[in-house]
Amino acid sequence: MLEAKLLKVRPKYLGSFNDLDTLPFSSLDEVAFVGRSNVGKSSLINALTKTPGLARTSNTPGRTQSLNFFNWADFMMIIDLPGYGYAKTSKELSKSWQGLMYDYLRGRTQLKRVFLLVDARQGIKPNDEDMMKMLDQCGILYQMVITKTDKLKAPELEKLKDSLEGVSLKHGAMFNDILYTSSEKNLGLSEIRKIILSLE
Numbered sequence: 001m002l003e004a005k006l007l008k009v010r011p012k013y014l015g016s017f018n019d020l021d022t023l024p025f026s027s028l029d030e031v032a033f034v035g036r037s038n039v040g041k042s043s044l045i046n047a048l049t050k051t052p053g054l055a056r057t058s059n060t061p062g063r064t065q066s067l068n069f070f071n072w073a074d075f076m077m078i079i080d081l082p083g084y085g086y087a088k089t090s091k092e093l094s095k096s097w098q099g100l101m102y103d104y105l106r107g108r109t110q111l112k113r114v115f116l117l118v119d120a121r122q123g124i125k126p127n128d129e130d131m132m133k134m135l136d137q138c139g140i141l142y143q144m145v146i147t148k149t150d151k152l153k154a155p156e157l158e159k160l161k162d163s164l165e166g167v168s169l170k171h172g173a174m175f176n177d178i179l180y181t182s183s184e185k186n187l188g189l190s191e192i193r194k195i196i197l198s199l200e
Contacts, residue, residue, distance in 0.1 A: 001075055003193050009073035011049050016066040020103055030077040030110050031196055035117030037083035040147040047183040055080050076196055085127035105138040112199045114142035120149045136173045143175040150182040
């Protein structure tokens with residue numbers, strides 16, 4: 001399926017799920033998006049699919065608390081995973097989310113790629129390191145996506161790129177190529193779409 005054809009179809013929201021037993025049955029492959037709270041995950045999904053309002057955006061970090069499923073053109077399932085690292089989230093709830101994500105990542109055979117989002121202004125945080133370790137343990141292929149690159153000046157962005165060079169060498173399941181994006185400026189989104197299309 002060509003990128004232009006894919007973008008003509010509005011993804012369908014299938015629901016939010018807090019239990020693996022209730023996840024929708026599907027033969028479609030899946031790609032999942034995960035990152036710290038307020039990393040711009042919902043904005044990226046909306047911009048990626050050119051569907052404003054598809055994934056709910058909020059000024060309140062930690063709003064995504066379940067697995068949100070979207071069927072994109074009966075071609076690929078997009079999964080919006082719970083955000084992590086929000087300080088005001090209770091330890092019990094945070095542990096529950098982590099367990100849900102781990103069980104999903106470990107046991108979902110149709111999951112083909114995880115996009116790990118990192119805020120360009122903050123870089124890799126300890127919570128991101130924890131998530132990378134989880135993905136490595138689950139053996140899930142994942143790719144780092146740097147968001148909000150438009151918020152950095154050119155020298156700052158180059159410095160960030162230098163700091164991230166070789167990070168994949170420390171993580172067995174991470175792809176070498178790091179994607180640099182901006183939902184507001186539509187930067188790097190076509191590259192993500194091409195990756196999704198290549199998973200067919």
